[in-house]
Amino acid sequence: MNPILLSRRAFATGVLVSAGAAYAAKSATPTPATIVERIQRTCAERGVEWQKETVDTFKIGPVDTPVTGVISTFMATIAVMRKAVALGASFIVSHEPIFYNHLDDTNALQADPVYQAKVRFATQHGLTVWRFHDHWHKIKPEPMSSASIEELGWARYLDNGSEGFRRTFTRPETTLRAVAEEIANRYPSASVRVIGRPDLPVRRIVNIGHGVNDVVKAFAIGDIAIAPEVREWDSAELTRDVVMLHANKGLILIAHERGEEGGMKLCSEWLTRLVPEVAVVYINSGEPFTALSA
Structure with a gap:
């Protein structure tokens, strides 16, 4: 096997076998903040230093409430949020931004009805969204x-x-x-x-x-x-x-989305070992385009 390419199981397991066992021994349900701390710690163990300037931040929702389930997805679209609620999950790990620009800058969106609807839905259902982009790309093998x-x-x-x-x-x-x-x-x-x-x-x-x-x-x-x-x-x-x-x-x-969706499915397997206390589910955000025949 090419040394730069690991099997899916080997990649997802990584250094998380012992870490997962240690976390499973804890009785308290993790919060979004504690899950992110685990991610940061595990990235550091794999040689990825956490950057001060990064888009890997919380985008919406409470960070200190117990998590009822974790979703891994390419993008936290409205459709993905609805599926998360249907599954009873409260924490979404999204690879790409949820507010339509790289930095999730919402200053120009405050009066936009789509932005307002998305915020309202997330708030009503207690959803928290955190982006995992910069540091996920830095893990080796990529x-x-x-x-x-x-x-x-x-x-x-x-x-x-x-x-x-x-x-x-x-x-x-x-x-x-x-x-x-x-x-x-x-x-x-x-x-x-x-x-x-x-x-x-x-x-x-x-x-x-x-x-x-x-x-x-x-x-x-x-x-x-x-x-x-x-x-x-x-x-x-x-x-x-x-x-x-x-x-x-x-x-x-x-x-x-097609080129990176598989990476977030892999992320769900990675997170399953990192957060053994709750279910971790991958949701395919889906291709945005529809091809029309001539």
Whole structure:
């Protein structure tokens, strides 16, 4: 096995076997604050120092009331909140923001009816939402890409030494169309999009982040790049120009949620061992797009 890629069970277990047993011995039901303290302590044990400047903070709800259940999800949407209430869970660990911007800055949203409805729902049902983004990405092996590799079945293609979120894969020659169809089927996703010749020969694939610089770097070392959520006016248009200049490159675009949902399922398994006193449940927040046939 590639040393940078652990099995799901090995990753989720990590250093938490002894920690879970110790926490289970405690009779008091944990609060959101005590659960976050456990997360911070465990991250430190895995070499991840907690940053002073981070988006990994509480977004809404009480932090010192007993938790009735924990939800792990990509994003705490209204739909996810409703499912949490139906399951009797009061604490949601969300990878992405709940108020529509990276910092969850709500100053411009105070009069917005959607924001007000979300706050009202969370308050009425005693929900607490905490974001787990920056430090979850810093754990090694990087959990989001590790889960994605497992979902796609690409561990055998992973290049030795390739680690972090931006990983590279070398596989027997195939085509851009075939890779895109494979991704669409295995995630699954109804909104996979492609820029480039469908019959483009592909051997080297680069998984990238959201920025145009990532696309440039990927094209320097690979045949195609796979990107979860990029801006069309830079990354997509750059790729179109690359293709028009007859470079044999391609870009596969997937929904941000599809590329990272598996990582939060892995997080639920990680949290189950960290918070043994209550149930921990993963909720799929779902792909935001609907594909309409012509």
